[in-house]
Amino acid sequence: MAMTYRIAPSILSADFARLGEEVKNVIAAGSDWIHFDVMDNHYVPNLTFGPMICSALKPHAKTAAGVAVPIDVHLMVQPVDALAAAFADAGADLISFHPDASGHVHRSIQAIKAKGCKAGLVFNPAEPLDVLDWVIEDIDLVLIMSVNPGFGGQSFIDSALRKIEDVRRRITASGKDIRLEVDGGIKVDNIRRVADAGADTFVAGSAIFGKPDYKAVVDAMRVALS
Ligand code: DX5
Numbered sequence: 001m002a003m004t005y006r007i008a009p010s011i012l013s014a015d016f017a018r019l020g021e022e023v024k025n026v027i028a029a030g031s032d033w034i035h036f037d038v039m040d041n042h043y044v045p046n047l048t049f050g051p052m053i054c055s056a057l058k059p060h061a062k063t064a065a066g067v068a069v070p071i072d073v074h075l076m077v078q079p080v081d082a083l084a085a086a087f088a089d090a091g092a093d094l095i096s097f098h099p100d101a102s103g104h105v106h107r108s109i110q111a112i113k114a115k116g117c118k119a120g121l122v123f124n125p126a127e128p129l130d131v132l133d134w135v136i137e138d139i140d141l142v143l144i145m146s147v148n149p150g151f152g153g154q155s156f157i158d159s160a161l162r163k164i165e166d167v168r169r170r171i172t173a174s175g176k177d178i179r180l181e182v183d184g185g186i187k188v189d190n191i192r193r194v195a196d197a198g199a200d201t202f203v204a205g206s207a208i209f210g211k212p213d214y215k216a217v218v219d220a221m222r223v224a225l226s
């Protein structure tokens, strides 16, 4: 069966002075999801945006035809639960968190799902996947970090490829419909390699927002994936 690939531009690299317009433009360029990087200056050494920005952008997260484009919230925060609930209320569709930032991973997953959102777990480059032994049945998404979280524009860390292969095996064994997303250093020239390792969803920040023509980049990524 052919894999369905999704491209999720990270608005971390967008022009923050024109965020609504940037979301509209990147959706017009063909984004499947909008990736929303939440940093708290505690779990990671940077500070971005909170739930009020998410609710302000929610009305802009749709195609010209009015079809909603999912907001993919990546929480780089500690603790997790209160902010996860606030983002669910702010219109997030998917909420992912780092298991090492939650004292009770299973509880955090259930709390996100109880709010009607899809739940994901995020793994840093040096973080083992062991927690998946116990919760893969409960989640909708695995997000593999291919850079250390905190900043856009870093280089892809190659060991992520082995980790993606490992996650793909686990997802196949689970028999569940779970997205395998990769975040950090994704460009037109490496996206095919990352897909071949087993990823189906690709975050890209600087690769897209760093160029004048967003559609040209998204199209080139799709060509590389085809
Ligand atoms: C890093 C963020 C990423 C980041 C990716 O902490 O989670 O989503 O925006 O940016 P690029 O694509 O520039 O590596």
Ligand code: ZN
Pocket: 010, 035, 036, 037, 074, 183, 203
């Ligand atoms: Zn991210």
